[in-house]
Amino acid sequence: MTDAANPVHDLIARTVSENPVVVFMKGEPDAPRCGFSSLVVQVLDHLGADFVGVDVLADDALRDGIKTFTDWPTIPQLYVKGEFVGGADIVREMFQSGELKGLLTEQGLLTA
Secondary structure (H helix, E strand, C coil), X not given: CCCCCCHHHHHHXXXXXXXXXXXXXXXXXXXXXXXXXXXXXXXXXXXXXXXXXXXXXXXXXXXXXXXXXXXXXXXXXXXXXCEEEECHHHHHHHHHHCHHHHHHHHCCCCCC
């Protein structure tokens, strides 16, 4: 999936491999700069999940690179244990169905 010639993809791959839960988002977790990013932060906070937020607005190459890394056109993007989970709509649906809590618990990132 990553292209060795693309330093942005290398950064993304390293970030998702080094952090169990990562959200590539607009803004910071304490100050999201779009409603979709805010929604994902609220869901993760509600579940009590520790996560790293990466502000894609700080770097145009990162903002474009995250979309090509996953071939997913929108931001935010949630990763759990290196795997792409989805964007805001998917996170909301998984939260409402209990699937997101189950995934995080199963991965040892939440206590049951």
